[in-house]
Amino acid sequence: MTNNIAPDDYKKFKDFLEKACGITLGEGKQYLIISRLTKLLRNEDFFSVSELLTAMELGRPQYLRDLVIDAMTTNETSWFRDRSPFEALVTDVFPLWDKEKKRQCKIWSAACSSGQEPYTISIALSEYKALTAATNLNSASIVATDISASMLQQAKQAEYDESIVGRGISSKRKQQFFRKNDGRWIVADDIRQRVSFKTQNLLSTYDSLGKFDIIFCRNVLIYFASQRKTDILNRMALALNPGGFLFLGASETVMGYSDAFEMRRSASGVYYRLKD
Numbered sequence: 403m404t405n406n407i408a409p410d411d412y413k414k415f416k417d418f419l420e421k422a423c424g425i426t427l428g429e430g431k432q433y434l435i436i437s438r439l440t441k442l443l444r445n446e447d448f449f450s451v452s453e454l455l456t457a458m459e460l461g462r463p464q465y466l467r468d469l470v471i472d473a474m475t476t477n478e479t480s481w482f483r484d485r486s487p488f489e490a491l492v493t494d495v496f497p498l499w500d501k502e503k504k505r506q507c508k509i510w511s512a513a514c515s516s517g518q519e520p521y522t523i524s525i526a527l528s529e530y531k532a533l534t535a536a537t538n539l540n541s542a543s544i545v546a547t548d549i550s551a552s553m554l555q556q557a558k559q560a561e562y563d564e565s566i567v568g569r570g571i572s573s574k575r576k577q578q579f580f581r582k583n584d585g586r587w588i589v590a591d592d593i594r595q596r597v598s599f600k601t602q603n604l605l606s607t608y609d610s611l612g613k614f615d616i617i618f619c620r621n622v623l624i625y626f627a628s629q630r631k632t633d634i635l636n637r638m639a640l641a642l643n644p645g646g647f648l649f650l651g652a653s654e655t656v657m658g659y660s661d662a663f664e665m666r667r668s669a670s671g672v673y674y675r676l677k678d
């Protein structure tokens with residue numbers, strides 16, 4: 403297997419990836435392609451990315467395209483990542499809803515990877531309810547989506563090894579929200595029951611997902627070109643109920659891409675609310 407990618411093949415692969423899932427690769431990212439595809443090339447008996455591209459163009463085997471997208475879109479994640487969005491839920495959003503006597507909420511975790519984000523949201527809600535005896539939030543559902551079939555399968559299993567659970571979960575939370583079985587930590591049933599999983603390409607329509615009160619789309623937009631960011635943010639605005647909230651990654655913003663949201667600042671950080 404060769405580690406070289408010819409300039410023409412690099413351009414072909416970049417064009418394929420952007421068209422398939424919106425991810426834009428800059429110049430000089432050949433190393434990223436090689437690192438993400440090495441296992442796939444070996445397993446499918448391809449000597450080079452050039453051979454892989456030829457096979458995809460011929461459509462043989464049919465599942466190859468999905469394997470490539472899967473490999474290129476699998477990203478790092480962790481529990482309570484960046485903390486501030488989950489703190490904002492507990493200190494700002496949930497109390498506001500209690501003040502407005504809101505009894506249920508629907509949350510979308512977009513590009514959920516292996517499930518840590520939607521389960522973290524569910525944990526944050528359980529912790530809020532435990533601390534707020536008079537809360538009206540009796541019903542909540544979390545729809546978690548990803549383009550990667552393999553990531554969704556892992557997420558549905560809700561089982562993690564010690565090293566993964568250790569990234570963001572305290573010993574107290576382990577004991578309260580997980581159970582241990584054969585050396586793996588399994589998310590507690592009451593946390594899992596709020597979460598459902600669906601395959602979703604962010605470039606495709608969101609109509610089948612319904613309407614949401616909160617959307618988490620964190621550390622995703624950084625991979626898209628400006629026009630794609632505008633399209634995604636404006637369609638997410640349409641997927642939110644009036645007064646709905648949007649949480650982005652720490653290095654992401656709606657500024658310059660969509661005027662559908664207003665910025666909110668709190669002690670926990672920055673988030674966005676749909677304009678009236």
